Amino acid sequence: MSLWTWVLLACAVAYATKLVGYLVPGSWLSHPLVTRISGTMTVALLAALVAMNTFSEGAGILFDARIGALAAAAAALLLRAPFIVVVIAGAAAAAGLRLLGLP
């Protein structure tokens, strides 16, 4: 198959993975247990996204300036900074640490 075929096939399957979640019958989702799990799901997925984005490097893990970004963001959150300030603090910390020579 040509590269174009693989590109379009991958796009179609990616869309299917998204759409299939919306086709779950609504009656399944009204169960109280599902409401509870959707609460735990949000926390666990966000924690996993934080961890992935902080440490992922190719197939392995890497400790670099992103840890400084995590710390700066946590400090900003403890100081009750607005969301945009938290994001900028994260970017500034990572950029600043790299300027100082960290990976």
Next chain:
Amino acid sequence: MGNDEEALFRSSPAAKTGLAIAAAISLYGVSFGALSVASGLTLWQTVALSALMFTGGSQFAFIGVVTTGGAPASAFGGATLLSLRNTIYAVQLKALLNPRGFKKLVAAQLTIDETMATSTVQETAAEQRRGFWITGIACYLGWNVATVVGAVLGDFIAEPEALGLDGAVVAAFLGLLWPRLRSREPWALAVLAALITVIIMPVVPAGVPILVAAAVAVGWGLISARRERFSPSPRRPGLRKSAACGRSHR
């Protein structure tokens, strides 16, 4: 839908959060466009990936395999594995937003890390909808425009890392998680999910750790429901959606 639409697109905490995330993510689109063309994909293949696949992790995985001369079939496999988490997001978003008809088809395309994160952490139904649609549309436009810019002009943001963009993404997800950590139980779950993610990242293919974190969430929910049944406690703040947002769309 006229009134809905008016209420949907207005300034609010969820809208601002979504736009901030879209700004950071879009700059990465420049890198994607440039790297994709450099990996040997044509301009139009690059544009197709951003417009049709529209899930950043999968797109980078796809071109990553092509760059190293790998088989297109394994590029396809890697991209698909990374896209499976979107199914979980879609189930969550259906429970919150329940889009119908054409909106469901559009919502599906906009179902990514950023929209799930911005929408599911909001407390009211209106903010959940606003968070989803504003984040989704802004990310879609920004990501696709940036892809074209990167593919045509090359990587003028040679290193997004030098600007701290990767740090911005880390901070954004932490900022979304933070308000949920109001008691010991969500803290414990968050630490557990993050630890497991980091521990298994080096040993499983990309895309799997987040599926494992989802499984942890299901297990945690089942166990805590069971414990509560045996020793009823009045409330567990933080892990439950408020009654208002849980019911409003059913």
